[in-house]
Amino acid sequence: MTITSKPSASPRSLNEPVLSVKGVTLEYPDGSDGVLTALDSVSLSIGPGEMHSLVGPSGSGKSSLLAVAATLISPTRGSVRIDGEEVTDLRRRRRDHIRREKIGMIFQQPNLLASLTAEEQLVMVEDFRGVSRRDAVSRAREALEVVGLSNAGQRRPHQLSGGQRQRVNIARALMGSPSVLLVDEPTAALDHDRSESIVRLLRRLTDEMGLATLMVTHDTDFVPLTDVVVTMRDGVLSDPVRTKTAAGPALSD
């Protein structure tokens, strides 16, 4: 893995955002005969090296937006473009490919396999991708180093702290050198100091790898570490608001 932006063979032009969501509406069946509108004409765009915070009350549609951006759910209407490619109408195989190669996902709970060491969790991802064992091990070690865990590769999840487990989770999401990072409440299970170091790590990775990062957070303390904040209410997304302190010296990890 190279910890720089991946040379892209994509149709994205220089001025085009890496992640672009336009007019996305998502309706779920409501259990009786009607529909529940989880996302209502939502638009956002994120360029390389930009980190956006997504805040809003419980049930407002934040995770639904991440699921649509991750190509896990097709929207009822609207467009999602990743690296310039429209992904909403693609066949399943192509969508799976884009998800594997271009999207890193990080959820609240690390969801690591109890019997595997930190290094093995990462090697497994590369196995799925058809990477040789030797290359997979070397990429896994590089990713662990990037998240500050070079000495923990042989430890299993129960031998790691909550913050360290989340770092393994982040390293795993980086294995394919994604261009988009989608993060859903990564600090909900951590205390304030550990939470801050995780958000700072995500900020640094966004900068160094040129990622387009969208992070759901309930903790507004960390919003100033990101470039832009958007607020979801009842499936409607606010206009983006630029944060003021995004590029200060305090951002170094």
Ligand SMILES: Nc1ncnc2c1ncn2[C@@H]1O[C@H](COP(=O)(O)OP(=O)(O)OP(=O)(O)O)[C@@H](O)[C@H]1O
């Ligand atoms: N698979 C589903 N089927 C039907 N309704 C769903 C489904 N998933 C989510 N919803 C509904 O869509 C709305 C948005 O849910 P979503 O999970 O996106 O909210 P959220 O903002 O992430 O909330 P939280 O902060 O609690 O995680 C909610 O009303 C929820 O009940």
Ligand SMILES: [Mg+2]
């Ligand atoms: Mg959610």
